[in-house]
Amino acid sequence: xxxxxxxxxxxxxxxxxxxxxxxxxxxxxxxxxxxxxxxxxxxxxxxxxxxxxxxxxxxxxxxxxxxxxxxxxxxxxxxxxxxxxxxxxxxxxxxxxxxxxxxxxxxxxxxxxxxx
Amino acid sequence: xxxxxxxxxxxxxxxxxxxxxxxxxxxxxxxxxxxxxxxxxxxxxxxxxxxxxxxxxxxxxxxxxxxxxxxxxxxxxxxxxxxxxxxxxxxxxxxxxxxxxxxxxxxxxxxxxxxx
Numbered sequence: 135x136x137x138x139x140x141x142x143x144x145x146x147x148x149x150x151x152x153x154x155x156x157x158x159x160x161x162x163x164x165x166x167x168x169x170x171x172x173x174x175x176x177x178x179x180x181x182x183x184x185x186x187x188x189x190x191x192x193x194x195x196x197x198x199x200x201x202x203x204x205x206x207x208x209x210x211x212x213x214x215x216x217x218x219x220x221x222x223x224x225x226x227x228x229x230x231x232x233x234x235x236x237x238x239x240x241x242x243x244x245x246x247x248x249x250x
Numbered sequence: 251x252x253x254x255x256x257x258x259x260x261x262x263x264x265x266x267x268x269x270x271x272x273x274x275x276x277x278x279x280x281x282x283x284x285x286x287x288x289x290x291x292x293x294x295x296x297x298x299x300x301x302x303x304x305x306x307x308x309x310x311x312x313x314x315x316x317x318x319x320x321x322x323x324x325x326x327x328x329x330x331x332x333x334x335x336x337x338x339x340x341x342x343x344x345x346x347x348x349x350x351x352x353x354x355x356x357x358x359x360x361x362x363x364x365x366x
Binding site (some may be wrong): 243 | 296
C-alpha cells in the first residue's frame with residue numbers, strides 16, 4: 135500500500151526566509167502527488183499537484199514543488215515566506231487510475247510557524 | 251469552480267443525540283464523496299467512501315451503524331453521527347471527487363462537532 139512520510143512535525147522560519155517542507159512517498163508506480171494547506175479550524179486548500187510531465191510544479195501563493203522519482207520525494211518550497219503562510223501543510227498521494235476518484239493517503243502534516 | 255460546502259460549520263450537542271452533517275458540491279457533480287475525521291494536531295483519517303446511489307464503503311475500525319452515510323444525489327452526501335458521545339467530538343471534513351481523468355478531490359471547510 136502507498137504511504138506518505140513528512141519527516142518534520144514542526145518547522146519555524148523567519149519571515150522572508152526560504153522554506154522547504156519534505157515529503158517522501160512509497161509506491162511502486164508513479165503516483166499523483168498533492169500538497170494541501172490547512173489553517174486552524176479550516177478545511178484543506180490545494181496548493182499544487184503533480185500528475186505527469188514537468189517535474190517542477192508551480193502552485194498558488196508562490197509555492198512550488200519538485201518531483202524526484204529517484205528519491206521518491208515531492209518537497210514543497212517557497213523562496214520567501216510570509217507571515218500568512220503559517221499553517222499546517224499536508225502532502226498526499228493517490229494511485230494513478232482512470233475513472234472514479236481515488237482515495238488520498240495523507241502524510242502526518244508539518245506545522246509551519248513564521249517568526250516576524 | 252469546484253466548491254464544496256459543509257453545514258453546519260460548528261455544532262454542539264448533548265451526549266446521546268444524533269447529529270447530521272451535510273456536504274454539498276456546489277458547481278459540479280461528485281461521483282464520489284469522502285468523509286474524513288481529524289483529531290487536534292493530527293492528519294486526516296479516511297472514514298468512508300461513498301458513491302452516489304450505493305452503500306458507503308467504511309474503513310476498518312469505523313462503525314457503520316454509528317456513522318451513517320447517505321449519498322442520495324450527485325451533489326449531496328450526509329454523515330449522521332448517531333447517539334453521539336464525547337469521544338466522537340472531532341473535526342469532520344468531507345471531500346468530493348469527480349470521475350474525470352485525474353479523479354481529483356475538493357475539500358469542504360469542515361465541521362467541528364463537540365459532544366457534551
